[in-house]
Amino acid sequence: MASGEGKKSGEGKKPNANAKGGGKKKEVKKETGLGLSFKKEENFGEWYSEVCVNGEMIEYYDISGCYILRPWTMAVWEMMQTFFDAEIKKMKIKNCYFPLFVSPAVLQKEKDHIEGFAPEVAWVTKSGQSDLEVPIAIRPTSETVMYPYYSKWIRGHRDLPLRLNQWCNVVRWEFSHPTPFIRSREFLWQEGHTAFATKEEADKEVLDILELYRRIYEEYLAIPVIKGKKSELEKFAGGFYTTSVEAFIPNTGRGIQGATSHCLGQNFAKMFDITFENEKGEKAMVWQNSWAYSTRTIGVMVMVHGDDKGLVMPPKVASVQIIVVPVPFKDADTQAIFDACDATVNTLNEAGFRAEADLRDNYSPGWKYSHWEMKGVPLRIEIGPKDLANKQVRAVRRDNSAKIDIPMVNLVEQVKDMLDNIQQNLFDVAKHKRDACVKTVRTWDEFIEALGQKKMILAPWCDEMEVEKDVKARTKGETGAAKTLCAPFDQPDLEGVNCFVTGRPGKKWSYWGRSY
The missing domain is CATH 3.30.110.30 (C-terminal domain of ProRS)
Structure with a gap:
């Protein structure tokens, strides 16, 4: 897939024919020239890169394969994080943080494991102008970072289970085409690392975590996934077995690994001497798991739901669920319309929705429609003079462009129903397209x-x-x-x-x- 590397999407486009000409007076921008240069069906790779940039998800950085994650992206990540973090805490899994750097001696200790990552490991070789005596690796994943300390902390059966998770970044120096979210050299993720006395406990956790990953994709991102087990050839290097949730991108005919939950067996326990004294006073090796999902999830969301107008955000993870746009006509009471927009936003916010008003006076309503469609806001509310007179608002859905007039007295209830319906419809449409493939x-x-x-x-x-x-x-x-x-x-x-x-x-x- 073309990455759009080195080019800001949208550069070099012809100006829209509707754009106003020069003039020194303050203008209202009426052009709706926010459209994409590429269509999803015709050039998926360029379309995807352009949507990520124009939808204000990412910005390209001056190091290839690295991307700036803008607030629109981070809000999605934080909502998934809030859900997942609360769920793993119910499972008595605790958060921690281990260093970014790995010594070569530790990294090389688990041969099969590190061979799987060797081409992607980035190394620090200098401090200022001085060469380091021993190069230091930057973590591609943290098994070899964490497990020497599991060996230190686990002594007897009362120290088990040890269940830790960290929210962090990792670096994998990909040489294939960098693609925002999907293949980047640095990405955010959570990685869980747990140790148990028995295989049965480890097996159960593998599936419990996999179910949380299914819920992230299906309940939050509205993306259907298949739960299953990886082949021996495709499993995690150095692991015992790997389970995953698998998504599919109909436009490219490609599967995409959504998240993985691995049973590591006792392979790492042997290598790092993670043993304990069991209840009979005998020495035994622990059973271990590791599991992770990353910001790749957000790229899958863009690929599955996005269209030729830009992003389409599922309401559960949208930074802004409802955008309120004033539509003042000539000779209308503009201030009254603006006040109604503010009141509508306040009502919705108090009811627990994420709503904002776009009251900028240097853009036309049509321009704003295109702007917020590009950003994928699930629901747009328009308020004009007739709406004010009729004590109603007009609501427009992003997923199917359906319009409905809502009496103000029913606003909260109908908005809730519409957002629930949008969330479900996005999943149903995505599942129908996936199943057809x-x-x-x-x-x-x-x-x-x-x-x-x-x-x-x-x-x-x-x-x-x-x-x-x-x-x-x-x-x-x-x-x-x-x-x-x-x-x-x-x-x-x-x-x-x-x-x-x-x-x-x-x-x-x-x-x-x-x-x-």
Whole structure:
């Protein structure tokens, strides 16, 4: 995907024909030339980059692959954080913070794990003009940062479980095309790291956390996801097994890993000597998990819901849920309309909604409509002289442009219903589009045909790593190779079903496709 690197989206566009000419007097900007240069269906990569910039989600930075996250983005992140942080605290998971830097000796200790990250690790080699005696790595993830201290803190069974989480940034020096939110060299995330006395406790937490990730995507971001288990080839390096929530982008025909919850087994416990004395006085190794979701979630939201007018924000995570715009006509009582806008915002804010009024007098109502549509505000309320006279407001939905007049006496109740309806409709539309892209196949020929149609493919498989490697090799092309996305927990019947590649008995159904 083109990243738009080095170019501000919207630069070089022709001025809108409606733009007013020069003149020294104060003008009201009437142009609605806020439209996008690219259409979602025609040039998805450029469209996406432009929406992220013009919707004021990000700004490009002067270091490739790094982006400024603007307040419109941070508000979404904070709302997800508020939900998730409260839920993990109910589970008795505590927040902590570990340093950004990792010593090479510790980083190299877990060979399989670090091999998976080696090309992406950034190193500090200088302090001022002096070379460091020993280079220091910047964390790509924190297993090797945290686990030497788990070994120190865990001694007996009463020290378990140890359940920590940190909200932080990590750096992965990606060399593929940087893409805002989806592939960036620095990103925000939470990472949970837990240790238990038994495998059963670890297994339970893996699924409990995965359910929270499903809720973030489906209940907050209005994006349908599939819960499942990763193949051995695709699991977390150094882990025991990996579960994930998988989303799908119909426009590109690519799956996208939404969040992961890993059972690390006892691999890291062996490496870092994380042992405890059990109730029988015997020495035992802990069972560990790690789990994370990142600001990638926000990119998935933009990709799934955005349209040719810009962002479409689900009400649950929108920084502004309702924008109130005055529409004063010639000879109207402008002040009375402005006062009504302020009163409407106050009523909505007191009822718990996030509402603002756009009272700027140097922009026309039409310009403001385009501006707030670009930013994806779920609901626009317009107040003009007729609305004032009729003691009503006009409400316009961002998701489907439906308009309705609401009596002021019913404002709070009807706005609540509309926002709930928008949230649900965004999910339903996204699910309908996703489901239309799912194709069940049983043979290699059907698989290749579906792959060419940009489908997410459900196919029976013999669950052999060499077969998955073979599929990757045989489907490699300019747009990347096909691979397993996950084996869904909800498995269709396998009786009498054979692997679509080898013809041997199928051991599981898996989703396959190209991915980000």
